[in-house]
Amino acid sequence: MSNEIEGQYRVIGYIDDLEEAARRAKTQKLSVDIIKGIDEIHDKLVDLQPLLTDTDCNDKLKEYLGNLIGELVLASAEGKIRRIEGLIKLISDKVEKVKEELA
Amino acid sequence: MGKYKMLESLGLDRPAEKVSVWKSMSRDEEFEKVAEKYPEYLRKFLLKTDALRRGVKATEAFVRKMLDPYYARTISFFQWHSEDLLIDEFPKEVQFSDGTLLGVCLSPKEEDPYTLDVIDDRVWLMADGRKLEEIFLLPKPRWYDKKTSKGQLMQRVVMIAGDVLFICPSHHCHYWNEGLQCRFCDIDHMALHSLKMGRGFRTKTDPEEVYETVCEVVQESGRFRNWFFTGGSDPRKVYSGEVGLVVDILRAIKRGIKDTLGVEMERLPICLVITPFIEPDQQILYDEGASALGGYVETWNKEQFELVCPGKAKYIGYDEHIRRTVEAVRIFGEGNVSCGHVVGVEMAPPPYGFAEIDDAVESTLGGYKFWIDHHVVPTGTNWRIAPGSVFYKMGATCPPLEFYAKIDLGRYYLMKEYMKKNGRGISNDQLGLQNPQPFSCYSDFQKFL
Numbered sequence: 001m002s003n004e005i006e007g008q009y010r011v012i013g014y015i016d017d018l019e020e021a022a023r024r025a026k027t028q029k030l031s032v033d034i035i036k037g038i039d040e041i042h043d044k045l046v047d048l049q050p051l052l053t054d055t056d057c058n059d060k061l062k063e064y065l066g067n068l069i070g071e072l073v074l075a076s077a078e079g080k081i082r083r084i085e086g087l088i089k090l091i092s093d094k095v096e097k098v099k100e101e102l103a
Numbered sequence: 104m105g106k107y108k109m110l111e112s113l114g115l116d117r118p119a120e121k122v123s124v125w126k127s128m129s130r131d132e133e134f135e136k137v138a139e140k141y142p143e144y145l146r147k148f149l150l151k152t153d154a155l156r157r158g159v160k161a162t163e164a165f166v167r168k169m170l171d172p173y174y175a176r177t178i179s180f181f182q183w184h185s186e187d188l189l190i191d192e193f194p195k196e197v198q199f200s201d202g203t204l205l206g207v208c209l210s211p212k213e214e215d216p217y218t219l220d221v222i223d224d225r226v227w228l229m230a231d232g233r234k235l236e237e238i239f240l241l242p243k244p245r246w247y248d249k250k251t252s253k254g255q256l257m258q259r260v261v262m263i264a265g266d267v268l269f270i271c272p273s274h275h276c277h278y279w280n281e282g283l284q285c286r287f288c289d290i291d292h293m294a295l296h297s298l299k300m301g302r303g304f305r306t307k308t309d310p311e312e313v314y315e316t317v318c319e320v321v322q323e324s325g326r327f328r329n330w331f332f333t334g335g336s337d338p339r340k341v342y343s344g345e346v347g348l349v350v351d352i353l354r355a356i357k358r359g360i361k362d363t364l365g366v367e368m369e370r371l372p373i374c375l376v377i378t379p380f381i382e383p384d385q386q387i388l389y390d391e392g393a394s395a396l397g398g399y400v401e402t403w404n405k406e407q408f409e410l411v412c413p414g415k416a417k418y419i420g421y422d423e424h425i426r427r428t429v430e431a432v433r434i435f436g437e438g439n440v441s442c443g444h445v446v447g448v449e450m451a452p453p454p455y456g457f458a459e460i461d462d463a464v465e466s467t468l469g470g471y472k473f474w475i476d477h478h479v480v481p482t483g484t485n486w487r488i489a490p491g492s493v494f495y496k497m498g499a500t501c502p503p504l505e506f507y508a509k510i511d512l513g514r515y516y517l518m519k520e521y522m523k524k525n526g527r528g529i530s531n532d533q534l535g536l537q538n539p540q541p542f543s544c545y546s547d548f549q550k551f552l
Contacts, residue, residue, distance in 0.1 A: 004496075009292070009294075011295075011298075012275050012294045012295055012298065013275060013279065013280045015275075016277075020344055023347075023348065023351075046298060046301065049295075049298055050299070
């Protein structure tokens with residue numbers, strides 16, 4: 001279809017991975033602050049979704065995030081606290097930046 | 104023996120009409136011709152099958168009726184409708200007078216749908232002003248509008264279908280990440296719609312919220328008998344995350360039952376319809392208390408499977424999918440393992456499916472026979488062509504009613520053959536009599552086995 005937004009479902013994958021990271025962090029009994037930090041990125045992405053109105057927007061998000069969320073899942077599964085904290089900050093900033101650019 | 108050995112062996116070899124002929128008929132003409140040709144297919148069941156295939160439309164009176172908070176309305180993990188409808192005024196299923204569940208699939212007028220209407224305060228399934236079947240709406244469970252401590256409506260954590268409780272562990276399927284989703288599937292499309300509802304949206308079901316919901320559910324005694332899980336796959340690390348989440352949910356259910364009723368249940372009446380995991384993971388799920396396991400191979404023809412289910416083909420493969428499903432019988436026991444087909448996909452546009460009815464039915468019944476011979480129960484869900492799916496974008500249309508008549512009768516005859524040969528039925532309570540399927544008639548035929 002000509003008006004199909006390429007990559008529109010990608011954000012679902014990111015959100016799902018953030019939930020997986022939070023679940024893994026809970027399994028590792030990591031701090032409430034870490035889980036809260038991951039949940040905050042989750043909510044930022046949910047808020048961002050309405051701004052992803054075309055293929056370019058979705059590509060921009062992909063470009064900014066790369067595989068950072070995948071790395072967060074891995075770090076959470078392994079309980080690497082400092083790595084997780086760094087990634088939370090980095091991902092959060094990137095999502096904010098995309099939001100600013102799209103707003 | 105001719106080309107259609109399976110059809111001949113089951114006495115279903117009277118040739119099917121050409122698809123083009125059926126497509127030229129009106130709804131009523133098609134229905135009556137199929138009913139006449141297959142009198143052993145109960146008219147009530149045939150009506151259900153046709154109402155699933157063509158869908159329904161709702162009158163204003165029906166919509167008003169559904170505003171009554173007494174009745175259950177559910178947003179599902181698949182849309183089921185053939186147009187995007189972001190509304191929750193509709194029930195996911197309704198009931199005929201004999202308890203037969205009918206999935207509510209709304210369709211535009213081009214599909215010549217049936218009508219849900221209210222006359223003298225009674226609900227009817229109708230066609231062109233004629234009452235066809237009285238409809239009964241399911242009452243809303245007492246816990247449906249309660250919220251978890253995180254503010255989520257419990258009806259979004261656990262859904263109902265008749266006397267079955269549904270849990271969708273993941274509303275996201277990772278095959279979509281690579282564009283390898285099953286070609287009929289709309290799970291991520293539906294998730295994207297749900298996401299628009301805001302921050303309460305979660306792709307994964309939170310075990311803690313399951314626990315809180317179960318504590319409420321089990322207090323409504325006498326209403327629910329079985330649990331059913333299904334949702335998206337996550338093939339990373341040999342599906343370990345997906346297994347882990349299901350295990351956490353199973354434990355949460357057990358804990359909820361124990362803390363509320365004081366009962367420690369070793370085996371739960373739960374059927375998991377999920378990825379056919381490797382055997383050690385199947386064993387873990389059994390040890391955690393699941394009673395039955397099912398995997399959807401979706402379509403039987405190997406070449407078509409690879410086209411229709413590229414994600415499953417990439418990460419598991421057709422032969423391995425089948426091998427693991429058969430192996431699951433060793434762990435869960437005969438009759439406790441099912442393999443589902445999305446019935447109708449066999450007639451997706453070639454090369455995804457067959458062009459004519461008898462080729463498609465011959466193929467699928469061959470699959471059913473294989474499953475039954477291996478003590479696996481063939482189950483299924485009738486194909487709905489939902490927005491967001493690849494087939495929807497291709498403009499695919501549902502097979503004629505005769506296709507469904509032949510498939511359902513063929514399955515029924517094969518199940519009867521099994522009974523005759525083995526002196527007992529194949530299906531246990533988790534997969535048979537007690538597991539109603541609003542989106543297919545196989546469980547309705549099961550009533551006669």
